[in-house]
Amino acid sequence: MVVNCEQVWQEISNYLEDEVNPELRAAMEMHFHECKRCTAVLDGTRNVMQLYADERSIELPQGFTARWQSRLLEYSPRPRGTAYGWVLAAAALALISGSFALTTLDAHSLSALRSYHAQPGNNLPAGMMVAISSNGKTFHVPGCRYLHKHENENVRLVAASEAIREGYVPCIRCLREYLNR
Amino acid sequence: MTAIEKPADATAEKEQSLIARIRDGESGLFAELVKPYERRVYVIALALLRNEADAEEVAQETILKAFTHLQQFRGESRFSTWLIQIAVNEARMRQRKQHSQLFEPITELNEEEGSYTPRDFADWREIPSEALERSEFRTLLSKALASLAEKYRQVFLLRDVQHMSIEETARLLNISVASVKTRLLRARLMLRDTLAPMFADGWFTRRPFGKGNNPW
Numbered sequence: 303m304v305v306n307c308e309q310v311w312q313e314i315s316n317y318l319e320d321e322v323n324p325e326l327r328a329a330m331e332m333h334f335h336e337c338k339r340c341t342a343v344l345d346g347t348r349n350v351m352q353l354y355a356d357e358r359s360i361e362l363p364q365g366f367t368a369r370w371q372s373r374l375l376e377y378s379p380r381p382r383g384t385a386y387g388w389v390l391a392a393a394a395l396a397l398i399s400g401s402f403a404l405t406t407l408d409a410h411s412l413s414a415l416r417s418y419h420a421q422p423g424n425n426l427p428a429g430m431m432v433a434i435s436s437n438g439k440t441f442h443v444p445g446c447r448y449l450h451k452h453e454n455e456n457v458r459l460v461a462a463s464e465a466i467r468e469g470y471v472p473c474i475r476c477l478r479e480y481l482n483r
Numbered sequence: 484m485t486a487i488e489k490p491a492d493a494t495a496e497k498e499q500s501l502i503a504r505i506r507d508g509e510s511g512l513f514a515e516l517v518k519p520y521e522r523r524v525y526v527i528a529l530a531l532l533r534n535e536a537d538a539e540e541v542a543q544e545t546i547l548k549a550f551t552h553l554q555q556f557r558g559e560s561r562f563s564t565w566l567i568q569i570a571v572n573e574a575r576m577r578q579r580k581q582h583s584q585l586f587e588p589i590t591e592l593n594e595e596e597g598s599y600t601p602r603d604f605a606d607w608r609e610i611p612s613e614a615l616e617r618s619e620f621r622t623l624l625s626k627a628l629a630s631l632a633e634k635y636r637q638v639f640l641l642r643d644v645q646h647m648s649i650e651e652t653a654r655l656l657n658i659s660v661a662s663v664k665t666r667l668l669r670a671r672l673m674l675r676d677t678l679a680p681m682f683a684d685g686w687f688t689r690r691p692f693g694k695g696n697n698p699w
Binding site: 308311312314315316319338339341342343345346347349350351353354355356357358359360361362363366367369370371373374377 | 513535598601606616624639664
């Protein structure tokens, strides 16, 4: 069996994967022996495979690990009777937030959050008046159309700090500008 | 034989104890469980989606989903297999949202039949082994990869970067084994065409490139 350059190129990938039959392999090896160009292609292709097989070849975007880890942290587990995770989060928030934020909040008086999909409202002014419904989960700017009120439910206006203390979380629509991201 | 299998078993054992502890409430350990696979998750997403931003987003979603659904992991497969499956599902969901094509148009199949002729025959014998430590070199590799057409890039990423089998790659992309092989061949040859001239005469190793001195 004799193979020409073109045939060799078409099989070079299979050859490197060891997926050619012995007869073809022998023929290709004979060809490589005589053909400098095909040997160059073979070496180069093998190099390509080896280079990209190295984990370092594809870089993770900068900050990749930190970003998923911080999202994981935000994603509080369902509390089992306690709101430990959120107490920690609130404490951390209190630490990093400025005078504008909820520094007066007593972290230990926080009740369990009503929604697990919450984003902490970093920059919410503590005294801002917000609307809550008694069985709802989120607090809103008064008049927000995402404030759901069922029958027999009251809508109350309270300070944001009070809403948070009761476990309400900020509405991601009307209070967007105050959220983390 | 057993000596080779041992490390893998040790990893699996360590993972199982981590998983048990996470289920018992030590959720902070989840990051430790996932960390070894972050690159795989990212590369899978990168292979199935078009850009890095989407890939990262999907990687994050995958990790969060694995976290919230950890109770559903039965331990019948490896944790990494389970995680990768979630990544694939997440990436597919995103593809659908973007209305991108899940299946190749049939007409494209024929186009692959034509043979590929290498453009360049530069002799590239050696890989500078420490080259991968240099970020310019890694940038070079990603640029070369990014220059490939979508269908070649996908196959190459899954097979040569992610080390999936040809069959797995075919299943994942919904294409035939023969198509995977053809595309793989092309991807490899095209990458060689791009990269070989830069190495052949020692150009890369001799002259580290600075600003305005890029090889592409």
